[in-house]
Amino acid sequence: MRLIELPPPRGPLSERLFEALEGPPDTGLEAPAAVDSADPLADEDLQLALYVAYEIHYAGISGVEERWEWAPSLIGFRAELERPFEAAVAELVQPATAAELASVGAALQEIVAEDPGPPLSRYMETQGTLEQMHEHVIHRSAYQLKEADPHSWAIPRLSPVPKAALLEVQADEYGGGDAERMHSVLFAKTMTALGLDPAYGAYLEQLPALTLATVNLMSGFGLHRRRRGAIVGHLAAFEMTSSIPNRRYGNALRRLGCGPEATHFYDEHVEADAVHENIAAWDLAGGLAADEPEVAADILFGARALLQLEARWATHLMDSWDRGESSLRQPAAVPA
Amino acid sequence: MVDPNADQSRPVTITPYPDGPYLVRGDFVVTDQEGNELPTARRTIALCRCGKSRIRPFCDGTHKLIGFKAPSGTEPWPCD
Numbered sequence: 001m002r003l004i005e006l007p008p009p010r011g012p013l014s015e016r017l018f019e020a021l022e023g024p025p026d027t028g029l030e031a032p033a034a035v036d037s038a039d040p041l042a043d044e045d046l047q048l049a050l051y052v053a054y055e056i057h058y059a060g061i062s063g064v065e066e067r068w069e070w071a072p073s074l075i076g077f078r079a080e081l082e083r084p085f086e087a088a089v090a091e092l093v094q095p096a097t098a099a100e101l102a103s104v105g106a107a108l109q110e111i112v113a114e115d116p117g118p119p120l121s122r123y124m125e126t127q128g129t130l131e132q133m134h135e136h137v138i139h140r141s142a143y144q145l146k147e148a149d150p151h152s153w154a155i156p157r158l159s160p161v162p163k164a165a166l167l168e169v170q171a172d173e174y175g176g177g178d179a180e181r182m183h184s185v186l187f188a189k190t191m192t193a194l195g196l197d198p199a200y201g202a203y204l205e206q207l208p209a210l211t212l213a214t215v216n217l218m219s220g221f222g223l224h225r226r227r228r229g230a231i232v233g234h235l236a237a238f239e240m241t242s243s244i245p246n247r248r249y250g251n252a253l254r255r256l257g258c259g260p261e262a263t264h265f266y267d268e269h270v271e272a273d274a275v276h277e278n279i280a281a282w283d284l285a286g287g288l289a290a291d292e293p294e295v296a297a298d299i300l301f302g303a304r305a306l307l308q309l310e311a312r313w314a315t316h317l318m319d320s321w322d323r324g325e326s327s328l329r330q331p332a333a334v335p336a
Numbered sequence: 337m338v339d340p341n342a343d344q345s346r347p348v349t350i351t352p353y354p355d356g357p358y359l360v361r362g363d364f365v366v367t368d369q370e371g372n373e374l375p376t377a378r379r380t381i382a383l384c385r386c387g388k389s390r391i392r393p394f395c396d397g398t399h400k401l402i403g404f405k406a407p408s409g410t411e412p413w414p415c416d
Contacts, residue, residue, distance in 0.1 A: 109355065113400070172378050181377065243397030247390075274395040275382040278353040 002059035002146075004201030006052065011045025017052060017077060021064045026071035031080050040088040041312060046081055047209035047216060053078040054219035058146055059200060082220060089217065092308040096300040104296050105286035108233070111303050112240045117311035118318050121245035124252040133252055134194060135327050136317065138203045139211045143218070144187035144265075145200050148173035150215070151235045153222035159291045162232065165283035169239070169276045183272075186265040193262035206328040210313045217309055221302055229295030232288050233302030236280040241307070242273035350383075354408045357382035357395035366393065 006022075009015035013032060020029035037043040055061065056069050068074055100107035124133065143150075148170055155166060175181035188198035197203070221231035250266035260267075285303075289296040320327035348362035360366075360381050366374040374393070382395035386404035389396045 105354070168380060172380070176378060240400075244401065247396060270396050271382075271391060271394055272378065274357065274397045275359065275378065275380055277397070278356050278359055278382065279380070282353060 002200045003062055004055060004059050004204060005062045006064070007048065007205040009045070010048050013045045013081065014049040014052070017049045020073075021052075021061065021068055025065050025067040026073050029071070029073040029077055031073070031076045035080055035084050037084050037088075040084040041213045041309065042209050044209045046084065047212040050078065050081040050085060050216050051204075051212040051219075053081065054216060054223065055201075057219070057223060058149060085213070085216065085220070089305050089309070090301075093301050093304040096297045100300055101289075101293075101296045103286075104289040104299055105282040107300055108236050108240065108281045108285060108303055111300065112237055112307070115241060115307055115311070117307065117314045120314040120318060121248035121252075123318065125248035125255070128252050128256075130256045132317075132321055132327075133249075133256060134196060136249075137191060137194060137196060138206060138328060139313070139317070141187070141191065141196075141198075141203055142207055142211055142215045145184050145198070147183040147187060149184075150218035150222040151231055154228050154231045154235075157225050157228045158232075158288060161291060162284050162288035165279050165287055166232070166235075168279050169235070169284065172272055172276065181268075183265070183268070186268055190262050190265040193258065203328075206330055208316070208327070208329055210309075210316050214309050214313050217305060227298065227302070229288065229292070229298030230302030230305065232280075232285050233299035233304075234306045235302075236277070236285045236299070237303035237306045239273050239277040239280045241310075243270050243277065246270050246273065352385060352406065352408050355405050356399055357385050359383075 006018050009018050013035070016032070017029065020027070035046060037046050040046055052061070053074060056064070056074070060066065096107070100110075124136065128136075151166070152170055155163060155170070158166060171177075173183050175183070175185070179185060191198040218231065218234055221227040221234055246266045246269035250263040250270070253263045253266065285299050289299055317327040346362055348360065348364045351359045351361075353359055360383060361379070364381075366376055366381070368374060376394075384392045384395045384399075385406060386399035386402060388398045388402055388404075390398065
């Protein structure tokens with residue numbers, strides 16, 4: 001069973017939430033007054049509180065009663081965190097044009113071709129250090145140890161054509177019937193090979209707000225049916241920006257002397273996502289837009305939101321390393 | 337256990353995706369010229385259509401780097 005520990009709070013919001021969660025469900029949790037954050041994406045307190053509020057849907061939390069998951073006070077509290085987060089994401093995303101809405105599959109190709117992010121995977125391939133690769137893996141563990149799960153929330157909400165496409169992708173993400181091939185399991189093996197702790201949630205305390213925001217984005221899209229377009233667009237853009245960077249990360253590890261047990265996750269994604277990206281863009285996103293034209297704009301919103309948040313996150317990593325600093329909240333404790 | 341590949345009534349389908357690879361679905365086998373089976377781990381595979389993949393005959397997404405363009409349907413002929 002997945003079980004995480006509550007990390008230390010990072011401010012008044014996470015403090016209030018974690019204190020309440022340690023008590024009986026639905027008592028002692030008052031929703032905050034309108035959350036005023038200058039930069040919600042990088043707000044450590046807001047993103048950690050939101051992350052834990054979502055995490056209770058994916059995992060057990062040590063010392064927290066499971067009935068908290070649907071406690072009205074927790075849902076109300078979460079809504080106050082989602083409001084500024086959603087607004088901050090919306091500010092980064094340009095609206096879709098009529099031409100884009102007319103062909104969502106083609107629009108996605110153009111959107112990912114203009115990826116606003118810095119060349120993180122190229123940097124890692126050619127000059128990243130083993131320590132930086134460890135940091136990269138630790139950041140990514142927040143998602144990769146539950147890879148595919150945030151998008152699976154969309155399954156019951158889709159009509160048959162996009163649903164079949166989503167299942168075609170997800171079945172492969174989950175190992176096609178073989179737990180050992182499940183992508184989250186492959187990632188845990190990579191962590192083990194690198195001497196990192198593969199336990200779910202082990203590094204939560206070290207993850208900065210910008211990393212948590214990349215996961216909160218997909219949890220929020222996935223858990224709200226009204227954002228079914230956005231979670232589909234998020235998956236499509238994720239798959240479409242995966243094959244080539246993953247080849248580079250695999251090459252980075254090979255350059256650093258790591259063996260196949262460390263690179264398998266990345267090498268697997270080169271071939272897998274070259275399949276998935278086509279299904280996700282044309283059959284899933286295109287299929288959903290054909291069935292429900294009213295969510296077409298949100299499909300493209302989800303794609304653009306992913307690219308914007310990934311760009312901000314990647315910039316944080318590269319800027320931290322440029323300054324000679326760790327990109328984590330504390331430098332990772334990794335083997336020599 | 338139910339074998340998801342047991343339904344033989346569905347023919348193998350090869351679909352060119354716009355500006356992308358051929359996706360192959362169904363009860364297929366990929367072999368080299370001598371008939372040796374090339375291992376494929378997934379139910380749906382993507383075969384390279386741009387010629388530049390580094391894992392040919394499979395697709396690795398390189399078509400996006402080289403601006404490969406091709407329609408999903410049959411290309412009109414003769415070209416003008």
